[in-house]
Amino acid sequence: MLSIALAIAFACIAAALLLNFWRLLRGPELPDRILALDTMYINTIALLVLFGIYLDLSTFFEAALLIAMMGFVGTVALCKYLLRGDIIE
Amino acid sequence: MNHWLIVPILLPLLAGVFNLLLVNRRPHLQRTLSLGATAALAVVAMYLVAIADAGHIEVYQLGNWPAPFGIVLVLDRLSAMLILLTAIVALLTLLYAINGDDQRGRDFHVLFQLQLLGLNGAFLTGDLFNLFVFFEILLIASYGLALYGFGAVRTRASLHYVVLNLIGSGLFLIAVGTLYAITGTLNMADLALKIAATDAEEMALLRTSALLLLVVFGLKAAILPLHLWLPALYSNAAAPVAALFAIMTKVGVYAILRTYTLIFPAEGSVPDVASDLLLPLALLTVAIGAIGVLGSQRLREMIAYLVVVSVGTLLAGIGQFNVGGITAALYYLPHTTLVTAGLFLLADLIARQRGSTDDHFTPGPPLLQPTTLGVLFFLAAVAAAGMPPLSGFLGKLLLLKSVQPQHAIWLWSIVLSGSLVALIALSRAGSRLFWKTEGEQATTMQADFFRLAPAATLLAMSVAMMVLAGPLTRFAEATATQLLMPQQYLDAVLSSEETS
Amino acid sequence: MNRWLPHPLLSLFLWLVWLLLVNSVAPGQLLLGAVLAAGLPLLTGRFWPDHPPLHNPWKMLRYIAVLLWDIVLANLAVARRILGPTHQLRPAFIQLPLDLHNDFAISVLASTISLTPGTVSSDLSPDRQFLLIHALDVEDEASLVAQIKQRYEQPLKEIFEC
Amino acid sequence: MLEILISLFLVIGAVFALIGSIGLARLPDLFMRLHGPTKATTLGVGGILIASVLHFSHRGEGLSLHELLITVFLFITAPISAYLIARAMLHLKGKSLKENPGIKTGDKGNLQN
Amino acid sequence: MDLLLIILLPTLGALLPPLAIRFGRSASAWTAAAITAAALLLAVEPLLAVFNATPVEYHLSWLPQVGFDLQLRMDGLAALFVILILGIGLLVILYARYYLAESDPMGRFYGMLLLFMGAMLGVALSDHLLLLLVFWELTSLSSFLLISYWNHRTDARRGARMALTITGAGGLAMLAGFLLLSHIVGSYQISVILDAGDLIRAHPLYAPTLLLILIGAFTKSAQFPFHFWLPHAMAAPTPVSAYLHSATMVKAGVFLLARLYPALSGTELWFIVVGGTGLATLLFAAYTALFKHDLKGLLAYSTISHLGLITLLFGIGTPLGAVAGVFHIINHATFKASLFMAAGIIDHETGTRDMRLINGMWKYMPHTATLAMVAAGAMAGVPLLNGFLSKEMFFAETLYIVELGSLSWLLAAAATLAGIFAVAYSARFIHDVFFNGEPVNLPKYPPHEPPRYMKIPVEILVALCLLVGVFPAFTVAPLLALAAGSVLNGPLPEYSLAIWHGFSLPFMMSLVALVGGIALYSQRHRLFRLRDRLFPVPDARTLFWQAIEWLIDQAQVVTRALENGSLQRYSALLLLAAFAAIAVPLLDNRGTLSGPLPMTPLDPLTVLGALVMIIAAITVVLWQRQRLTAVIALSVVGLVVSLTFVRYSAPDLALTQLSVEVVTIVLLLLALFFLPQQGMAESSHARRSRDLLLALGIGGGVGLLTWGMLTRPYETIAGYYMENSLPGGGGANVVNVILVDFRGFDTLGEITVLAIAAIAIYTLLDRLQLPMPTTDPQGRVWSQERHPVILAHITRFLLPLALLVSIFLFLRGHNTPGGGFIAGLVTAIALILQYMASGIDWTQQRWPVQHHPVIASGVFIASATGIGSWFFDRPFLTSAFGHFHLPLAGDFELATAMLFDLGVYLTVVGVVMLILANLGKLTKRSTPDGEPN
């Protein structure tokens, strides 16, 4: 049961990541790419958590938490760059 | 366990840290601290040389973990000698710098001390990855120092230097990684044992890592064709920095010497890397360096190319992997380091009195102190060109004598021609700088005693090295013998116990 | 509240977060968590001098509950629109006139709007009078505005401004 | 029973995450694309995290709730990210509220061209 | 000991005259003279011993590793040279006192002269090849200084450099020859080598040895074709010429021939090379001397010619020839020194050396004229003067040469011809200067006799010429016998120093030379014209300098061509070297690349990840010119790298990579603001193809290396860490225990690198001003709102949350993924977020932390933790930990490693903040740039 659910979930997240990456490559505008990157980060969290369940290991929690934080900071920086050029002022 | 072994690392580290706390405040305190630490370093270094010269190899197990699991510091004659040399160059350079050069930018003393930290660590460590770490320390500090004072030319040269070394660091890691992937260890002594025991299947990967290390160390040492970064960098650095950098190429030379006597010895299982390549490359380096010396248009550029020549000369000695060759190199090494450092300081003193002509070989204002500076320049030129009777000649003589007959014709002709070229170039330089003058004196500021003395002392070391040639070559020979019989090193590192 | 515990709710929140992080309710962690929960606001308190006092914590909890429910709804709604034919969507920009005056409250409102059905906050006018909202599929703008104001802005006003 | 619950949360979460990404890929305009990730993905990841909570809590080492933190964090940050990206796009299109107060309620929400 | 002192006295005494000049010129001269006299006095005892047929020796060990000792020996030849060097030296010192002008720095002159004197004595007294070489080169160096004494003059500087170049080069060749010689004999000791002549001559290396040593000798003694430096050395003050270029330095070459005569002579090669060179020099220089209008030029070529004669005498290889050679060394030294001094007097008094201007000096300075004429007579070989005796011995020798077979008469003819030229130029020296009408346009007029004391040296030397010429047996004979004896290293041949041998063939030759020479001189005007028309001799000086300049130019061309200042070139070379290092071992057939391990199966997710990474990496390349897009693609690569770490069991790495990644992106964006946003395609197609090829080569190489590595098993020391991590290091997270304990020293180094990087960056930003774009690349003015309100408020709320996470990671790191480094990054990022959301000023008002002290204290805490173990007599960085129990709180662990990690934490926070905050502040002082970048 769980393994089937995991397989489906892995497949969905993998597909989601691929779509994100496609959008990142495709653009057309920079905000599209930033959005795609941001979404990739979030989907990566899902992937990590799935992987943890799959391996029955809880050691991926910190990584997942950090991805959430870092994805946000990265997005803020990129958007600020588009808006102001100068991201720390 | 002798705690003094780690002092050459801790002293500059703490001096750097406390100087960092004093940043932008109290230059005098900074100077005192820096100078005191360096002087103490010199004293400690002398003590370490004395220990090493007794013939044992001292091992210091950091964290009290035995080798090969923990990182060890290893003091043998070679490391002791280089630490002392570093301390001497540093002390004199610092004495020069505190006359004002240290206030032309931020954080000179911090960078200076941390540069020493990196150098001493590289000389002492017995662990290959830790060597990488210390390489990075000395590199990043050298980046800061190379840029010290800025200016377009200096910045460009530094950019080149930095990018090349970043690539070099990557290659270093690939080499270390490959070695670890095969042997599962990082301690240099343990690596030596494991490599000696690997079967022929691993030869391809082992040779790759051996060659990559040669490339990496060759870049630091400035072997042809990896020397191209050096002339621009050295000739445009601030005087005390250029003088300190005299020791920098020697780190590469040291690493080559250590690696290819200990980890990949010439008679070992991965034999034909350094022993085949080093000598021809070294001779080509001498040749190209000599051409550069001849073609130089500025004194500092010429000195920089003299550094290239000296690197080639050193490696020509080392590349023979016999006692004679390494002895020659080890006698020549302090000579060339001290003289180069002295020359860079002297070039600065000369340039200061030539106004806008700087150190270019074009007619310029007459010097304010032609005699004092002239005597020093003459001394330096004789030493640098390897003319008798100073230490440069003795070093080359040892080298010429050490060579095996089949290589003699090349080594002799290139090394001797190199001397001739240096003689031609340096006499031209002296003639142009001191005698072919034009117009009025550019300055009324005499070089004061506190700037002259360090430069003069560095150059006078060549005289001292001539007088003391007997004991010095005895030490060099003992060092060479120790290096070529690494069993003592292996025993010392791998049999030492934890202090419970 | 007082000098030593200036932001009790925040402290409580941090304490809970700590326990979540360490995944434990051992006495040592409870104590350590309490120390940190009290200490960190002291350290960072200067970062919100204009932080509005929470007037009604219980309303806040209710607001969160409503929000969570709306999020689930929002997702279903958005999922339907994403998977359906895209040309039938009626996207629109809507200017939401603001009655809130506190910046933090406005921020919370903007976040709420983004998390809830079919709307994303896109811009705030410099004078804080209008919030620009992008809606994925709008039938009636006025009712959307009214719904937002009633369902979210009003409670926030009560929580933060009274 | 718990396994079914875990599996359910897993699949629902993953599907929502996928839907969000489909929206990102499929919708014709950045502002529309924003809706997918901010909501669907966030919730989707939330679902998977709940599955994880359940999974690790039931393995006998006590309650494991720390995945909830990630969810909380995402709920706080996702709207801000969306807001900033939208603002950046508005800026690129020259339609920011400040610079062009001309955007009126009811503008066609498609600024792609 | 005396011998060493004889050398050291003038060498070290060289310092005194420059000091004594403070007390006046005479004091300086007296000092120099006193030192020389003292050396001479010291030499008396050994000289007496030598005359009693006991050579004096001295030995001091110096450099035993190469057998380089201070080995000195005075035998007959050395004794002769010591007498010449010190005796003539004393005369030159006296002469120079009056010769040098008031404006000339006399102290320096005497100093350098004494230095030279010491070196020359060393050459004479060395009984060790290397020592001889040392002094040999020292004579070159000191003569460089003496020739360039009037360094404001171009000819002096150039003449000095030319002399140094030629003689220095010769010395280096000689060094090689000496090393070969010592290799053959197995000793450097000259007295040993002299006894090994047969061994040497039979050795296969004899020819190169001989030739290399001869190059040294010939350059020094100005033998053809190395002769040309000597005339240009005439730019030196005349006392220098009198000393170096007649009596001493140029004699070093022939001294060497004499010194090594027993070891090297007696072969056909010796005869041909030494004899041939000597003959060529003799003739060519004698001929040339005649045409020199410069008084000193004439003397210089005459010197060259006489040196050729001496060389020829040694080259002939007979014992008598050697005796004659030694004899001529003595005679030439005396008459040539006096002639130079006389020329100097004339120059001094008339202000010129041009014989076309100087005429009729007899009238103005009869005393000097008499002296000069006697000396010139000796030079010409006039009977009753010393030159005649040795020249006649020479003529006699040329008659008995049999080596050339039926052409042997040619040598005698050539000798006579040279004699004719010698007489002719001597006649010119006498007639053209002292008679020949009235002087023309002299710079100084009227000339008169020089000061009294200036003539004394000349008088003494001329007296010697006469005495030797008239009473050879009572004057020079013992010295000659002694010196010749040691040259031959065996019994002396029969010879007679009588003035009159009857109307022998040699006398006839002398006669022919005298008559022919005078006849030739009388036809000189025709001869000059003829020469100008027929043999416009190429000017060796011009050729030399052209050659030097050409060399320097070529060197510049080569250097610039290599070191062209192009980083792309340097990087390509480095990468090419790396490629070779990887490819060569993989391609040749030793060992195998692929290991025996089976492959692990592929899983779809990993393949997907790899694909994403590969495409993203390629995208970075393809989009390198849309720089922001490239940054986004780069961060995808970074993300997948982090995932790879997770995938293969490295959570700590993933955490680190993620945090570093975002800091890097922030940093790149901060920097990108000041850089062009778009690049241009500017490399040529060929360049791009080359780079791609290189890139593919290295990429492929590293890929193969990876593959080889992954497919083979290995044994590692990791097991020790796994076992000792908990009991020895007190932590379960082995990676963290390695970082803070097993290999904590690496970590200390690593944070030091970070600290230095931050400091260096801080330095880099010092007073940096950059043009700041006021619009984005499409020309849009930046958004007006610096800090979006919503962002600012929400992120402020996130700060304590992030700090909590950071503390969590820090405290837990020893047992689960985390640690001080990651915690530090999280803290820093939390603060950076505030910087981005609310601004630097705003944040720093609320978090007023100086970054430098934070970094310093971080590194300090880490090091101090390490030092702490000293107090327990443990090595640096030895860790300690313990489990403690507190009521209420329960069990907890305290470890020194945690303190170390705190140092790491503080350093990281300080470093990241210092870098990013200061980089952010850059915009505050940069100038807005009107034009878009």
Add this chain to the structure above:
Amino acid sequence: METLAALTIAVLVTCGVYLVLRARTFPVVLGLSLLSYAVNLFLFFTGRLVTGAPPLAGGSVPTADPIPQALVLTAIVIGFGMTAFVMILALRARGELGNDHVDGKGGNI
């Protein structure tokens, strides 16, 4: 899987090297970053590919080799310091030389 790992590293190195050889500072920095990723991965892979066994002590199953992980961590940190330095050095070079060419030549673009 080994082949895939090798391929990935090969591509990263290729892209990195190509970029390092460009004439403007920013691509060079990008290239150095890519190279640094590749090198870190390489170093990481010296511990071979181990799934699901982070090196935590106390377990009974064999875990991944912790040494390469510790080395990579150090390498990442040092790499960050170096990247930061070279990036800002590129800014300084632009300030001193007037453009972003690695040799300081060419126009101000």
